[in-house]
Amino acid sequence: MPSVISPMLRSSDERRTTLHDHLAWWGLRHFTSDPEYFAWQRQHLSSDELAQLARLAEQKCEGSRADEIAFYDRTASPTIFPVLYSQRYEYYEELGCRVCGLLGSAEAILDFGCGPGILTTFYARQFPDKTFVGLDRSRASIELAQHMAGELGVANIRFECVDAEADALSGCYDLVIATHVLMQAEHDPGLPSLSWQTFERGHDPPQQSSFEQRTGLGVRLDRVCEVLRPHGRMIVSEKTRQLSRRVPFQRALSRRGFDLVGPPALVHYRTIEEAVDDGPLFLVHRGFQTSSSWDERPERDDGPPFVQDMAHSVSDPEKPLCENHWPSAQGVWEELQDRVVVHETTRQEPDGRQVHVERGTSGDFSYLYCANTFDQRQVVIDKRARSAMIDAYYQEIIRGLP
Ligand SMILES: C[S@@+](CC[C@H](N)C(=O)[O-])C[C@H]1O[C@@H](n2cnc3c(N)ncnc32)[C@H](O)[C@@H]1O
Known part of the structure; x- marks a missing residue:
């Protein structure tokens, strides 16, 4: 029987299947049952390793740079990463497919804060005509990324260990991918509205600068801007679902000349023990004379009306x-x-x-x-x-x- 699937759908289905194979090659497993995941985790990690990881994760949340690096270095250990990163299987699945659909005609692409390169290697395999650089400040993550890219035999990819908070980036890129890296301080509530009667935020430059500084957003964005070509694009997604974080995040992009290319996409996935509503995922570009497209209103919601x-x-x-x-x-x-x-x-x-x-x-x-x-x-x-x-x-x- 002839296929009724449109070429567009077929290619995104095919991409998802390829991504599953890629994640399996990395040793990641997809669990739909939390107890099954934890049983698997106990088979692979000792209680000492789990306790150490829990301690490092807690210290990372306190926000020091050294603690953050220590956490990501530890998670890049060959026994730990498949187990830990399997918790985010659906995140990789969701994000990987969406990002591939947004790369467009870009030739030189930077994956800023690439971690061990799970998705960077996927992008590079999907687009052999493009050149990818994965950059991260966790040396162990970069070493793992280099090793795995070598094993995969991907020629159009290179990894660099740089801390963008401390050093400038080098190179020149048509597009930068920055997902879950621009903003630390996950618990920072963001900017309050002007009063309880409104969702509007005041335009207070010191308040905006303070947000960008305490979350590390300002310095990271500035570094990325230095290596982005004029009219370059960025794909960004951070934990900014709350309006109080989304507004200063959008303003940080806007004050550096970025505008939306298309409508933001919400990213929904399940991790172990929780369903996550993340993002939005923005495709932005810089240097075009467009009127600002940023929406500072709350998302449409499912709250019932009253009649x-x-x-x-x-x-x-x-x-x-x-x-x-x-x-x-x-x-x-x-x-x-x-x-x-x-x-x-x-x-x-x-x-x-x-x-x-x-x-x-x-x-x-x-x-x-x-x-x-x-x-x-x-x-x-x-x-x-x-x-x-x-x-x-x-x-x-x-x-x-x-
Ligand atoms: C939550 S992980 C996200 C990894 C990947 N982008 C993803 O979406 O799965 C954040 C990564 O950003 C890296 N990172 C954070 N701040 C950085 C900086 N200033 N310079 C370079 N890498 C940084 C961390 O080392 C970590 O590997």
């Missing part, structure tokens, strides 16, 4: 008529008719965030609304006859505030 007709619906006695825990809760609250505030409080938390909690009425309804300057929103609406539930909820939240 007055809900009052006539048969309701579950355990549940309010409407409960929305997403940024869209702000729109629901703003559109409540004849809103009357019964109680409200606004507090400043020790970390500087502002929290607002409000209980009120809107016609035949009672509502509770919570909002803070890190984009969390919540609205709960019920019939007035059941306002005791809303009031209890309000009191509980107030008691929990600092």
